[in-house]
Amino acid sequence: MGxxxxxxxxxxxxxxxxxxxxxxxxxxxxxGNPFAGRCGQRPCPDAYIQRMTEKYHLNENIISQYxxxxxxxxxxxxxxxxxxxxxxxxxxxxxxxTLRLAIVAIAFxxxxxxxxxxxxxxxxxxxxxxxxxxxxxxxxxxxxxxxGALLQWVLGVExxxxxxxxxxxxRWSELIVPGFVxxxxxxxxxxxxxxxxxxxxxxxxxxxxAVAKGLTESRVTGVHLLRNxxxxxxxxxxxxxxxxxxxxxxxxxxxxxxxxxxxxxxAINRQDSALVVSIVAxxxxxxxxxxxxxxVLYAVLDPRIRYx
Amino acid sequence: xxxxxxxxxxxxxxxxxPNAHLLEVEDLxxxxxxxxxxxxxxxxxxxxxxxxxxxxxxxxxxSGKSVTAQAIMGILxxxxxxxxxxxxxxKGNDLLKMSREERRLVRGEGVAMIFQDALSxxxxxxxxxxxxxxxxRKRRGMSRAxxxxxxxxxxxxxxxxxxxxxVKAYPHEFSGGMRQRVMIAMALALxxxxxxxxxxxxxxxxxxxxxxxxxxxxxxxxRNMGLILITHDLGVVADxxxxxxxxxxxxIVEEAGVYDLYRKPSHPYTLALLNSIPRLDLKGQRLxxxxxxxxxxxxxxxxxxxxxxxxxxxxxCQRELPPLRExxxxxxxxxxxxxxxxxx
Numbered sequence: 001m002g003x004x005x006x007x008x009x010x011x012x013x014x015x016x017x018x019x020x021x022x023x024x025x026x027x028x029x030x031x032g033n034p035f036a037g038r039c040g041q042r043p044c045p046d047a048y049i050q051r052m053t054e055k056y057h058l059n060e061n062i063i064s065q066y067x068x069x070x071x072x073x074x075x076x077x078x079x080x081x082x083x084x085x086x087x088x089x090x091x092x093x094x095x096x097x098t099l100r101l102a103i104v105a106i107a108f109x110x111x112x113x114x115x116x117x118x119x120x121x122x123x124x125x126x127x128x129x130x131x132x133x134x135x136x137x138x139x140x141x142x143x144x145x146x147x148g149a150l151l152q153w154v155l156g157v158e159x160x161x162x163x164x165x166x167x168x169x170x171r172w173s174e175l176i177v178p179g180f181v182x183x184x185x186x187x188x189x190x191x192x193x194x195x196x197x198x199x200x201x202x203x204x205x206x207x208x209x210a211v212a213k214g215l216t217e218s219r220v221t222g223v224h225l226l227r228n229x230x231x232x233x234x235x236x237x238x239x240x241x242x243x244x245x246x247x248x249x250x251x252x253x254x255x256x257x258x259x260x261x262x263x264x265x266x267a268i269n270r271q272d273s274a275l276v277v278s279i280v281a282x283x284x285x286x287x288x289x290x291x292x293x294x295x296v297l298y299a300v301l302d303p304r305i306r307y308x
Numbered sequence: 309x310x311x312x313x314x315x316x317x318x319x320x321x322x323x324x325x326p327n328a329h330l331l332e333v334e335d336l337x338x339x340x341x342x343x344x345x346x347x348x349x350x351x352x353x354x355x356x357x358x359x360x361x362x363x364x365x366x367x368x369x370x371s372g373k374s375v376t377a378q379a380i381m382g383i384l385x386x387x388x389x390x391x392x393x394x395x396x397x398x399k400g401n402d403l404l405k406m407s408r409e410e411r412r413l414v415r416g417e418g419v420a421m422i423f424q425d426a427l428s429x430x431x432x433x434x435x436x437x438x439x440x441x442x443x444x445r446k447r448r449g450m451s452r453a454x455x456x457x458x459x460x461x462x463x464x465x466x467x468x469x470x471x472x473x474x475v476k477a478y479p480h481e482f483s484g485g486m487r488q489r490v491m492i493a494m495a496l497a498l499x500x501x502x503x504x505x506x507x508x509x510x511x512x513x514x515x516x517x518x519x520x521x522x523x524x525x526x527x528x529x530x531r532n533m534g535l536i537l538i539t540h541d542l543g544v545v546a547d548x549x550x551x552x553x554x555x556x557x558x559x560i561v562e563e564a565g566v567y568d569l570y571r572k573p574s575h576p577y578t579l580a581l582l583n584s585i586p587r588l589d590l591k592g593q594r595l596x597x598x599x600x601x602x603x604x605x606x607x608x609x610x611x612x613x614x615x616x617x618x619x620x621x622x623x624x625c626q627r628e629l630p631p632l633r634e635x636x637x638x639x640x641x642x643x644x645x646x647x648x649x650x651x652x
Binding site: 203204205206208209210211212213214215216219224227228301302303304 | 381383415416417421425428431432434435442443446478494
């Protein structure tokens with residue numbers, strides 16, 4: 001296992017270089033000078049354009065530009081935005097917020113999704129099963145901006161249970177409703193995936209063996225059945241965790257959360273190439289790490305998956 | 309004076325159940341309620357088993373032998389399976405009348421079972437040691453470490469090489485034969501009085517089959533267990549069984565000691581089964597088979613269920629269901645012409 005992790009980390013290096021280079025190319029390689037049109041109605045002063053062109057090494061070819069950028073990045077320096085603000089400080093503000101929101105969302109997805117999946121899988125065809133099937137169908141079919149706006153209005157405005165928007169500190173308690181909104185679709189998928197695999201596995205031979213051993217029902221279900229039924233849910237959760245770390249533009253927008261998603265959206269809107277590249281570089285890193293963690297988790301859940 | 313009369317009785321019988329067999333199945337009936345209708349899978353099966361005895365239950369696929377075993381273990385999938393009648397007495401107590409909890413405690417400790425396909429019957433995500441030690445931990449209150457130690461001892465007993473090192477291995481890391489040994493070790497963990505082996509060697513190659521059968525016979529002797537061996541393989545049972553019950557369409561059609569049954573079958577189905585064993589001295593000739601298919605259990609034919617395939621069938625066979633009758637020599641048969649067959 002240790003060797004596998006090491007190998008995966010080594011493999012991550014070319015992936016990281018490749019993706020960041022592509023992004024760099026796509027953002028900076030566009031024809032024209034990105035600073036020419038930044039001064040509103042008037043043309044920008046030459047002095048400004050020249051200063052910025054030198055600052056971002058735009059006179060050199062794109063490969064050496066990229067090397068200049070990477071030489072800073074590997075030292076942990078994400079550079080400066082076009083307005084001269086340190087990207088590191090921006091990320092340090094936004095990323096913890098996104099992380100908290102992602103944790104809240106993944107907790108909803110895992111807890112509610114798996115519990116509902118097991119309960120309905122064991123009671124296939126009964127009332128509770130149909131109820132959950134219909135409600136998950138709703139959750140999957142309704143877009144996040146509808147659930148988000150609806151909950152914000154009902155809970156925040158009409159009933160006044162929550163504050164309609166999240167403060168700039170983005171405390172855990174404020175993130176519960178936005179986290180639920182963000183989780184809703186994946187939660188429904190996890191429920192259905194878990195349900196199907198519980199239905200499949202509860203008739204499996206090894207479950208029958210566990211019963212024949214004279215184990216209690218709770219042990220048969222909670223240990224023998226559950227462990228085997230979790231694998232599809234973990235796949236779904238793992239895929240989603242990477243996405244959640246990349247921020248949630250819609251949910252963040254509705255609840256006014258200052259996370260990575262909103263920041264990236266803003267950076268693209270303002271055509272701040274330096275900020276866009278740095279945010280994406282961070283997201284690639286996070287994605288690689290999350291993926292590795294999920295792959296290792298697989299091997300823990302199912303020993304038949306061996307990484308040698 | 310009365311004491312003298314009682315003295316001849318076996319002393320080991322539990323109170324309240326004089327002369328009871330260790331395990332006794334009486335007139336068991338099971339049906340599967342499916343969308344296509346009600347399949348009568350078991351139609352009045354009676355069996356008995358004593359300590360140290362080996363009973364083979366023989367029959368084609370779909371004859372109800374595995375369902376009988378699962379009914380005894382209480383692991384039928386219900387629905388669709390429902391027990392509609394009969395009794396299963398273990399040491400005189402009817403398992404079918406017990407509470408769920410009492411029944412659970414009989415499993416593994418009173419009656420244990422091993423399955424046909426050990427790969428799918430063992431949980432793929434836990435080590436074999438964990439799966440065996442689980443029994444010691446949950447049923448005997450042992451610690452994890454003690455449980456693992458006992459698991460290693462058991463694996464060693466079923467002759468798995470390097471048992472101490474192998475407790476931490478997963479089922480897929482064993483060969484087919486070794487996996488079945490793990491299964492056997494697991495079934496023996498709580499010292500069961502009855503072991504049911506449901507086609508334990510079907511998934512294995514022939515040399516390994518013999519080793520597993522030998523191991524089962526040896527363990528039965530050593531522990532004085534009752535062993536029910538479910539199989540469709542006549543070759544497998546000949547060496548190890550004491551008695552054989554032949555099943556057809558959810559009924560027992562013949563029961564006899566091994567020697568009697570092989571020498572002189574008294575049911576046409578048994579005879580046909582024996583004739584269909586490939587023989588070396590008849591090499592090159594067409595293999596004898598039983599014509600036709602086992603009956604659809606949704607529509608069992610009237611009269612004797614075997615009559616459409618029977619070479620001896622008469623008019624009475626289409627009308628009257630032959631009851632299982634006792635013949636001379638302590639054997640039974642459910643054929644109208646059992647005596648004629650027996651005389652030949």
